[in-house]
Amino acid sequence: MSQAPANPPPAKKAAGGRKFELSEELKAYKGVWVIVEQERGKVHTVSYELLGEARKLADKLGVEVGAVILGAPGPFINEISGEAIAYGADVVYTVLDAALAEYRTEPYSKVMTDVVNTFKPEIVLLGASTLGRDLAGAIATTLLTGLTADCTELDISPENRSLAATRPTFGGTLLCTIQTLAYRPQMATIRPRVMQMPERDGTRTGRVVEVTPNLAEDIFVTKVLDFIPDSDQEEAQLAFADIIVSGGKGLQKAENFKLVWDLAEVLGAEVGASRPCTQAGWVTSDRQVGQTGKTVRPKLYIAAGISGAIQHRVGCENSDVILAINSDPNAPIFDFAHHGIVGDALQILPALTEQFRQRRLVNRKAS
Amino acid sequence: MHIVVCIKQVPDSAQIRIHPVTNTIMRQGVPAIINPYDLFSLEEALRLKDRFGGRVTVLTMGPPMAEASLRKAMSFGATDAVLLTDRKFAGSDTLATSYALTSAIRKLHEEEPVDLVFCGKQTIDGDTAQVGPGIATRMNMQQLTYVAKIEDVNLDSREITVQRRSEGGVQVLKSRLPAMITMLEGSNSMRFGTMDDMFRAARTPLKLWNKDTCVDDEAKVGLKGSPTVVSKVFVPKPRAEKAKMIEAEGGASAQAAAAIDMLFTTYPKLANDLVR
Amino acid sequence: MVEKFDAIVVGAGPSGNSAAYTLAKGGLKILQIERGEYSGSKNVQGAIMYADALEKIIPDFRDDAPLERHIIEQRIWLLGDDSYIGTNYRSESFNSERPNRYTIIRAQFDKWFNEKVREAGALVICETTVTELLRDGSGKVYGVRTDRENGEVHADVVIMADGVNALLARRSDLQKELQPQNAALAVKEIHFIDPALIEQRFQVKGDEGVVIEMMGKVTGGMVGTAFLYTNKESLTIGIGCLISDFKAKGISPYKLLEDLKNHPVIKPLIQGGEVKEYAGHLIPEGGYKAVPQVCGDGWMVVGDAAHLNNAAHREGSNLAMTSGRFAAETLIELKRQGKAPVAANLALYKKKLDDSFVMKDLKKYKNLPEIMHMSPQFFNAYPDLLNGAAHNLFTVDGVDKKSKENQIFKSFAKRRSVLGLVGDAFKLARAFR
């Protein structure tokens, strides 16, 4: 595996504070980078969310936004470069080699290490996806620098111009802000669907820098034998659904979960669930919302019979509107839901289904 | 076969509360558990041991009380345990932690070559998913994260085939030993050890290692060896207002009607999505 | 190969820990099996710990045991609908070097105690449930079976310290079913609260603590008591009633606890806390007459499993610890004398119980459970009457005191005939004598 070139010495801390001088070598690190995650030509939306965020950070620092696209040479690369610029990149680095066709840790981390050491960005952002977290963990080690995982908020610390990355800890009970002061680049992975999707601006322009690493495939040990796409397309949809109806243990038994499906069907919504429901097998585990499930950000999140434990909350609290149905007026879900109905979900759900159905009929007739 | 499983003792996050008055974490009575994700990796390691024989060494870096998690791991069937503990390790971030753990794994490797290292997908307190990749990188091992299934292991050709979860699908990867694997949650379920496992867990002496046992460069562990600095820990701001309650006389259907009216009047844009 | 020990102790509550500790200190080869994740993980207690019983086992326990507060004040309250009448006893002398009573958190205390057991040399295995006693043709116990694969373990003696349900003994027909009138169901919560509030509301400083025992209207006429204890950073509040009463009245224990927490005199004491832990547990309250056979060939039973609990004084853990110690000392003595652990020899354990406060106290109150059970007025009419009387007496409204006395007396006579009053007093006096 590629070894990092001898890393520049860390900066000296000035006595007693977070204010200090970076060494000249480290000062040379400039620009905010986003590693654009593409697999088989498809870009993970978190990458665009991050470009929006990178733009804000770069503007505060007065530097450029760089987007790095890795992959095998192909027509879609140009397209993705264009999109990256439209979403906020000033410069796009396309790193193209047949060995990068499918994501593998070894070639990706090798070239990323080299590219970072060549172009010296001060900040490198990745999505907290399976790819982003796998790659970030590897290159932070080869680069011997700090990495903050799974962030939900990014900012530039005014006192020392370094990245202040905020992330939940202890399952979301607490937040902490982490900084990499004396090392460069500063790295972070960011949770999908937490940052706002930026406006696409087709008129933006930017430079494209091509990097050809000339990798020799035979030095890489791990081979991709096959890729099995999720036949269950619903999985991907939960994270991107506009409307989600979620059920919890308050529905009491598996059969009652049908009430959730019914309402979801009328609304064209996705079905979500709290962990006890997925654990009991009432619904498949890919529908679990929360810390150990999906983070969702729909326009409307209806939670029926869900208490609102912190582990569930962190997965859904960024929804635009949360409507909670719970028989207990003191249920914690009412602490973060926007609207609440105190009542029996087993009765309210079918009532909602029925009335939405009627309204839709009326609506259809009218139009 | 020699397998090392890295486990971490963590406070059970489900039971952590914020003190209502002082706004600090109340650890009193919060039990320490083995990081739940590590158990999927441990179980997978035990299955390989069942199949190929050999040893499963559990390794943790932590305070002396982390012994409990090692004993627990042995009660599931792990054969040996190493507790890496030293004041000098305090304050280690993931880079420093992976350095210290790698040092210990190297020492274990000298005793008997290590074929596989298992880590948890991530921890529930640190939650970084970085230590595993850090170890793999430092050990120059193949890195196989988010593994949903180990399809095949061939000890003669030293090949391993796994299914790795990626966005939108599953990669089937063929790789080689030694490798570092993190297992996906739900990929298996932990066994209930036998009475013999319980006796072994209660009786086997732990290997107690410290920085002098295996760490070459003291500057790379603890606060000194950690590039990241925690600058602030704080309680999430509670939403200023609680949910607005929808009240209506006349039971569920009246409540439902009131709810829909509210949604439509408060969020006119949403109405389009709802009755498309 | 099946392992063999001198003794197996089933359960790691106060009784099991005392037995295992004493045995291991006595040099015997001991296995202790606990079904919970660790000792204390499944245990619920109020919890007051009585120092004397523990001192006899671990004299210097104060050095490192996780103690919350030592009790300097005891309050006994009779709750009315929105009032209480009661007595308080507070003494500076409870601030001595060796206080007599402490509040503890069982999960922590048991864990500490069990650690001592390990240090003393016993082998402790948790998360393992003993499913049955192994007995030979003659009925002699020679070991246990657990719920794990290869789960058989042998021993000369099995000490059952498995708590109030005493499932092992019952499954082996060594005890009859637990009767609903012989067990109370208690529910309790721990409320985390700022220690400054505890100091202010209970007028304590440092590690001083207060205990409030309550009876009265909150149990809805059922036989039962409630309690509120101060811990370091939390309050324990709970309430319990006989199972037979819960059954007959159809009231849920959770509802009772809610009512208690909302009682106007309790609410201000617990306000601002955050509920951390909720649990329910049985308490053996059948008293002397419900104590089963406590030993036989190759077995002894200790603590709650032997129904050793003094409901009148809310003592349980001290009887548990003492009985555990007695069982252990018995075995150590037999071993020293080279005697077999057969029923005739183990009877020494029963004798030790009889000669100590354990059986003497239980005997003293042997009629109390029945009296309480037959006399709902203690939990119903009397709280009303006494609170009403106090209210009357302490309301200055121009009525002369003599007339007030008359009113009070009449109110008593109306709710309960004078004869009944005298009878109750007599019954109680007898039961307590």
Ligand SMILES: Cc1cc2nc3c(=O)[nH]c(=O)nc-3n(C[C@H](O)[C@H](O)[C@H](O)COP(=O)(O)OP(=O)(O)OC[C@H]3O[C@@H](n4cnc5c(N)ncnc54)[C@H](O)[C@@H]3O)c2cc1C
């Ligand atoms: C490490 C870890 C990770 C976790 N990750 C997740 C996660 O990703 N996602 C997740 O969801 N959980 C997660 N959990 C579990 C989480 O702590 C909670 O236990 C869980 O969210 C509770 O699910 P619930 O609200 O459905 O059930 P409960 O907490 O049992 O709540 C049921 C609710 O239904 C209400 N109710 C009952 N009957 C009715 C009725 N008839 N009508 C209306 N309301 C009714 C009740 O008042 C109650 O509020 C995790 C826990 C841990 C320890």
Ligand SMILES: Cc1cc2nc3c(=O)[nH]c(=O)nc-3n(C[C@H](O)[C@H](O)[C@H](O)COP(=O)(O)OP(=O)(O)OC[C@H]3O[C@@H](n4cnc5c(N)ncnc54)[C@H](O)[C@@H]3O)c2cc1C
């Ligand atoms: C709400 C409440 C408040 C109380 N308050 C007080 C008080 O203030 N002061 C006081 O002195 N007493 C109090 N008591 C009584 C006291 O808790 C008991 O008397 C005491 O705990 C009895 O100890 P024990 O060891 O016999 O049983 P337990 O403490 O019940 O311990 C039994 C142990 O055995 C284990 N076990 C059970 N079955 C098996 C099995 N098959 N295999 C393996 N392990 C098994 C259990 O997990 C448990 O750990 C209270 C009780 C309650 C319920």
Ligand SMILES: Nc1ncnc2c1ncn2[C@@H]1O[C@H](COP(=O)(O)O)[C@@H](O)[C@H]1O
């Ligand atoms: N202190 C530690 N000791 C042993 N293993 C650890 C430690 N910290 C992390 N790990 C391993 O690395 C995995 C990922 O941890 P993290 O990077 O903290 O999310 C964990 O699931 C463990 O397997």
